[in-house]
Amino acid sequence: MPVITLSTPPHFKFWPSVVSHGWCDLPPYGCDESARILYRIQQLNDGSIVRLVLRQRDTGAVEVAVEGLAALSPEQENEIRAVAALILNLNRDLGNFYATLRGHPRYAWIEPLGAGRLLVSPSIWEDAVKTLFTTNTVWKMTIQMCQRLVTLGDPYPGGGHAFPPPERIAAMPPDDLNAHVRAGYRSAYLHELAANIVERKVDLEAWRDPALASDDLYRRIKSLKGFGDYAAGNMLRLLGRFDRLATDSECRAVYRDSINGGSAAVHDREIAAYYEPFGQWRGLAQWMDVMESYLRTV
DNA sequence: TTCCAGGGGTAGA
DNA sequence: TCTACCCATGGA
Known part of the structure; x- marks a missing residue:
């Protein structure tokens, strides 16, 4: 089984990053709290489906074991490296965040714990869908909606599925989609989002552009049906922008x-x-x- | 039954 | 800008 090792920034703490919010419990993520392992079923750009098993070594490095492939091409390895670095925010500098907190005793616990990195999805599409599934519902149902949605993705032979691409969702009749996912009125928003992506009316990945002002980005997110103040603020957080709140x-x-x-x-x-x-x-x-x-x- | 959840759209002021 | 009402879903 191929194993990739990623170096990490100083004071990086793997587990507080993994459990930084609920995403680690939403498939295709999964986690083992006692073993401190993060799992993810991931479809690579070439279509192959792997299961990533991430953990932190005593050296501080993050180890990514890749199940499902006997060996990795250079392209596959590079892609997995990029995915792992992205989802764990390995390149985010929190120094200024910790410096900002130092004058506030209430937040003295954060820096020693190495908290502040939020686990994200490899695609903004996936983060947007999951954010939509957190609106006006309880966390347990968010998990269930995700579990049902993910079964629409391509299966991993050892069990589980990759997150379905927007093309898969857009191709389904909205009624069938809701019957499967049972997301209630959110199903229509989900289908519309997928269709807009497929029809290139929106380009979510363009939101990563650091040149975009947060206010502009906020407006773009809120222009999506189903994304109000909370959802837009949550998306901004996942995009690494924290200059707005997401008050729920x-x-x-x-x-x-x-x-x-x-x-x-x-x-x-x-x-x-x-x-x-x-x-x-x-x-x-x-x-x-x-x-x-x-x-x-x- | 009624209320409400990690809210949001719409209409009407 | 704000309020009222509606929106599926399922648990409490």
């Missing part, structure tokens, strides 16, 4: 209970004012507040 019911609850220390409902404006001093990092600080009670235990 969890964030409101954490702010109300843990920061504001009261039981009264709080207007989003007050939440925004609280995070404003964190500037370009406010969205990440907000998510760290949600994850604190969990991340501190890992």
Whole structure:
């Protein structure tokens, strides 16, 4: 079985990155908490389907075992290296984030833990679909919607499926898609997104362009049906932009209970004012507040 | 039954 | 800008 080793930046912590939000529980990801392993079924550009098994060695390096292929071509190895670096945000510099937090005792736990990297998907399409599946539902149902959707992707011989490409979703009649995924009214948004990608009306991967202003990007995301303030803010986070918030019911609850220390409902404006001093990092600080009670235990 | 979840679209002020 | 109402789905 081919094994690839990736060097990591100083102070990189694998597990806090893997469990940085719920994505590690959404197929084609999977994880083994006790063994601290992240799995992913991935379809490569040449169509072959592999199962990636990622873990961190004692040296700090990330090891990617590739199941499903006896050997890797240079192109395959390069692709897997790029995917692993992308999903773990290995190239993101968090130094300025940690420096920003140093004046705030509430966030003193974050830097020693090496938290702040969010696990993302190799494609923005996949992150967009999963974000859509987090809207107006409970996490358990988000998982179930993803599980059903992923069975539409190409199967991995050892079990599981790759994430289905937009072409696969766009080709399905919307009613069939909803009958399979049971995403309710979100199914129509999912189908429309897939169709717009296939018809080249939107180019999600173009969103990676660092020259794009966040405000412009935010508007583009919100122009998609089903993507409002929360979903657009969440997508910006996954794209590595944290200068906007993504205020959902969890964030409101954490702010109300843990920061504001009261039981009264709080207007989003007050939440925004609280995070404003964190500037370009406010969205990440907000998510760290949600994850604190969990991340501190890992 | 009713409420609501890691909300969002639309219409009407 | 804001509010009211609707939107499938399934668990509590």
